[in-house]
Amino acid sequence: MGFQISIRSATLFATLCLFVLIGFALLPQAGIEDDEALNVSGVYAHGFIAHAVEIFGLRIPIMLMSYYGALKSWIYAPIFEFWTPSPTSLRTPVILAGGFTLWLFYRLLLRIAGYPAATIGCLLLSVDPIFLLTTCFDWGPVVLQHLLTVSGVLCLVRFYQESRRRFLAVGFFLFGLALWDKALFAWILSGMAISVLFIFPKELRKLLSVRNVAVAMLAFCLGAGPLIFYNVCFPLNTFHSNATYSTDHLPEKTRNLVSALNGSALFGYLARTDPGERPRNPRGTIEQVSVRTTEIVGHFRSGFFGYALLAALLLTPWLWSTRARRPILFSIVTMLVAWLQMFFTKGAGASAHHVILLWPFPTLVVAVAFAEASSMLGRAGKPLLVVVLLILVGTSALVTNEYFASLVRNGGGLVWTDAIYPLSDFLKRVNSKVIYVNDWGMFGTLLMLGEGNLPLRGGSDPLSKPHLDMVDKRVVLDRISERGAVFVGHSDGNELFKGVNANLRALAAEAGYRREILAELADRNGRGIFEVFRYAPSADCCK
Numbered sequence: 001m002g003f004q005i006s007i008r009s010a011t012l013f014a015t016l017c018l019f020v021l022i023g024f025a026l027l028p029q030a031g032i033e034d035d036e037a038l039n040v041s042g043v044y045a046h047g048f049i050a051h052a053v054e055i056f057g058l059r060i061p062i063m064l065m066s067y068y069g070a071l072k073s074w075i076y077a078p079i080f081e082f083w084t085p086s087p088t089s090l091r092t093p094v095i096l097a098g099g100f101t102l103w104l105f106y107r108l109l110l111r112i113a114g115y116p117a118a119t120i121g122c123l124l125l126s127v128d129p130i131f132l133l134t135t136c137f138d139w140g141p142v143v144l145q146h147l148l149t150v151s152g153v154l155c156l157v158r159f160y161q162e163s164r165r166r167f168l169a170v171g172f173f174l175f176g177l178a179l180w181d182k183a184l185f186a187w188i189l190s191g192m193a194i195s196v197l198f199i200f201p202k203e204l205r206k207l208l209s210v211r212n213v214a215v216a217m218l219a220f221c222l223g224a225g226p227l228i229f230y231n232v233c234f235p236l237n238t239f240h241s242n243a244t245y246s247t248d249h250l251p252e253k254t255r256n257l258v259s260a261l262n263g264s265a266l267f268g269y270l271a272r273t274d275p276g277e278r279p280r281n282p283r284g285t286i287e288q289v290s291v292r293t294t295e296i297v298g299h300f301r302s303g304f305f306g307y308a309l310l311a312a313l314l315l316t317p318w319l320w321s322t323r324a325r326r327p328i329l330f331s332i333v334t335m336l337v338a339w340l341q342m343f344f345t346k347g348a349g350a351s352a353h354h355v356i357l358l359w360p361f362p363t364l365v366v367a368v369a370f371a372e373a374s375s376m377l378g379r380a381g382k383p384l385l386v387v388v389l390l391i392l393v394g395t396s397a398l399v400t401n402e403y404f405a406s407l408v409r410n411g412g413g414l415v416w417t418d419a420i421y422p423l424s425d426f427l428k429r430v431n432s433k434v435i436y437v438n439d440w441g442m443f444g445t446l447l448m449l450g451e452g453n454l455p456l457r458g459g460s461d462p463l464s465k466p467h468l469d470m471v472d473k474r475v476v477l478d479r480i481s482e483r484g485a486v487f488v489g490h491s492d493g494n495e496l497f498k499g500v501n502a503n504l505r506a507l508a509a510e511a512g513y514r515r516e517i518l519a520e521l522a523d524r525n526g527r528g529i530f531e532v533f534r535y536a537p538s539a540d541c542c543k
Helices: 002-029 034-042 071-082 087-112 115-126 129-136 143-162 165-181 185-199 201-207 210-223 225-233 237-242 250-262 284-297 305-315 325-343 352-358 361-376 378-410 420-429 443-449 470-481 500-510
Strands: 051-055 058-065 435-437 456-458 486-490 513-522 528-537
Touching (some): 002 115, 002 129, 034 058, 034 443, 058 071, 087 129, 087 361, 115 378, 129 143, 129 352, 165 225, 185 201, 185 352, 225 237, 284 378, 305 361, 420 513, 420 528, 443 456, 470 500
16 A cells, blocks of 8 residues: 555656656747736836835835736735846746645546546646746746645635535635736626536535635635725726727637647747748757657657547446546536637637636546446456557657657747847847837836836837827827937738837928938847837938
């Protein structure tokens, strides 16, 4: 028995280590995306947040956006105080948090479905390409969402199994924190609530005492307190600003769900698929092995997890009379309710960082269904399960390796460009009282890398408008004529807000100013990405 426990512990430890090590291997391969650094607005530039409170002369951020709380800023403020902001200090905490989430997920499955399901779920989640990448590069952000969801559910399971009310309080407090962290947690929370209502009605009635309800509500409100406070100060602004329903882009949202399940969602976005002018040669053993593997097996960009989930759903009627039924149904209903809200919410569900919020429930369905089906097949069950797991884990690992090899050879996508690092270094040397950032995709990252010391100003508004009126033109011309002003933008063809370059050039030429290029910054593959420039009166203007 002791030997068996040791084997199980060693397997779990190896799986967790594998996840963290893959994360650290990925860590330096891409630049920092602007939303990945969004939390630094609550660390360095409190003027760029939705709401803050002042306590003893200290301004404390509450909400960074109407639906995004300052929880991550609170976490990173002490980290950046003692650890210089960099890709390593930004990504190490979320990678470790992802590993902790993986361990909690294992503990959850162990309690509700047993060791085989826990092992399967932990293995599958550890090599899931989209879960791993959205953890390492937490631009969603989603890491705290996963951590708080899984830990909250685990606490409530322990409350039910052990009848200890403190787990009820902690579970709902964690759910409250998750809602403050990102109000989109309401998708998952409503899904879980409906699941409990229809799948565990007897258990719910048994536990629905006045004291339990009071404890749960107080704990939840404590965790979500900052969000509640914000919506009192600005009546229901979170809801009014974001709950807009739409039937636009439904096919795109469906394709995005499928691509998240098979692991292909981030090719071309996070990792480029073209090598550029100078394909980067792999360095070190890990990079060389990764690139060599892609050369041997080909560009493996789609795994089989989606098919595994479909198979698990088809197995559900066969497993109806087993203990697997209710965990599977709970996950299915939770995912369905959450997904339908993404599906019909304007601007939601068409990106991997929204769809991944459904995780780890798809993995839970597969793990529980496959473990239970294997036990029902008798002697043939275990060998068949091992083969299926090898295929699923192997193909997911190949997709993850393809991302890694693509990042090594081709570099990150436009918003993940490593040209942001030389851009930051150059701007630190520029002697200017103001730096106007003309396009999206760099402000937060430069704010972080400059530790809040760069004199950055938003410059995309009003340049990004299709048509500029006289007031807009006056704003831009004031910037152009401002003495010592420096401008930063993407090079032509790389603009994220199309038209900002053309609008700025047209207005400058009309006012008699010429552009002086200070620097052109390229990524490691030789692609020109950023331009730094200033304006000076043209010779004709001075005559």
